[in-house]
Amino acid sequence: MPNDRLRDAILRNGLTPVTVAEKIGVDAKTVERWITQDRTPYPRHRHAIAAMVREDVPYLWPDAVTPEKASRxxxxxxxxxxxxxxxxxxxxxxxxxxxxxxxxxxxxxxxxxxxxxxxxxxxxxxxxxxxxxxxxxxxxxxxxxxxxxxxxxxxxxxxxxxxxxxxxxxxxxxxxxxxxxxxxxxxxxxxxxxxxxxxxxxxxxxxxxxxxxxxxxxxxxxxxxxxxxxxxxxxxxxxxxxxxxxxxxxxx
Missing domain, CATH: 3.30.870.10 (Endonuclease Chain A)
Incomplete structure (x- = not known):
């Protein structure tokens, strides 16, 4: 199932998977998989992308942060x-x-x-x-x-x-x-x-x-x-x- 929130946030900020990949130092195909296959990036990449598209990590990847960690x-x-x-x-x-x-x-x-x-x-x-x-x-x-x-x-x-x-x-x-x-x-x-x-x-x-x-x-x-x-x-x-x-x- 695709990550439509991530796709929308990237496009809304005038970015592409290629430009996102260049900015955080990964392969463009990796970013495509994060979007099309709803793969979850490493924490450092999640935070970098969230800052780039001005959204919260839990919004882009709701399952990435457990309730216990969010509470801490x-x-x-x-x-x-x-x-x-x-x-x-x-x-x-x-x-x-x-x-x-x-x-x-x-x-x-x-x-x-x-x-x-x-x-x-x-x-x-x-x-x-x-x-x-x-x-x-x-x-x-x-x-x-x-x-x-x-x-x-x-x-x-x-x-x-x-x-x-x-x-x-x-x-x-x-x-x-x-x-x-x-x-x-x-x-x-x-x-x-x-x-x-x-x-x-x-x-x-x-x-x-x-x-x-x-x-x-x-x-x-x-x-x-x-x-x-x-x-x-x-x-x-x-x-x-x-x-x-x-x-x-x-x-x-």
Whole structure:
């Protein structure tokens, strides 16, 4: 059975089996067998090809990394665990935003703290988008039941929706920015996710505690690991179900 994922990734990046073979120092027929017969390359070749076509090793060769090994690698993806979000250094947020070259993803209910701790954030995101960075902001739908439930659980009915309305005023300034998407979700979040290329800050949600008092994981993606990918997939699921404006406003 052919490895269609590998074939597609090679072609999508403007490569051929011959050019791949030349780059990693193997015979072109060997690369053809990896594609047409789904042969599995040695680890060093898998990693070289994955980097070349900008895909993950487990995506190209799902059976090459055992769950046990993926779990071990995933543990190494954890750079730092902060006991609460308020303990994450401001310099880390700024560094991750400024160094992003491909994508900046935000999944939260409001994430108001981002614009409050950096008044230049909106203009920074605008410039990043101009430079070719894809910026995706997923905010909670202020009219949804999930938002009010979150406010009640934190002992402040109505507060979360108000925070979202407040942060909307900032992100509305990006309406004309190319490469920026601001969308809305009604998901019950178990984590807020802030992704900057291959690094990520995951703010866990703890029942009854506001987000600043909940733990944060700093993750850095490693080929073959599954921890970073788990949260990246979660972001994509929420994005797929999101809307361009709050559902309440759509109904109106």
């Amino acid at each position: 690698i995933g543990q190494s993806e954890l750079v730092q665990l902060y006991t609460r979000r308020s303990a994450v250094p401001y310099d880390l947020w700024r560094r991750l935003i400024e160094r992003a070259e491909k994508r900046i993803d935000v999944l939260a209910y409001a994430g108001l703290f981002l614009v409050e701790q950096d008044r230049r954030l909106i203009e920074t995101l605008r410039q990043k988008a101009v430079d070719g960075v894809t910026v995706t902001i997923l905010l909670g739908d202020p009219s949804s039941e999930a938002i009010e439930r979150k406010s009640i659980e934190e002992g402040s009915p109505g507060v979360m929706a108000a925070k979202i309305r407040q942060v909307q005023q900032y992100y509305n300034r990006l309406d004309d920015a190319p490469g920026v998407k601001v969308r809305y979700h009604d998901t019950t979040l178990y984590n807020s996710i802030y992704r900057f290329d291959d690094e990520m800050l995951v703010n866990m949600h703890v029942l009854g505690f506001p987000a600043p008092h909940a733990p944060v994981m700093h993750l850095r993606r490693l080929s073959g690991g599954d921890l970073f990918g788990t949260y990246a997939d979660s972001f994509d699921r929420v994005l797929a179900a999101s809307t361009t404006q709050p559902r309440g406003e759509m109904a109106a």
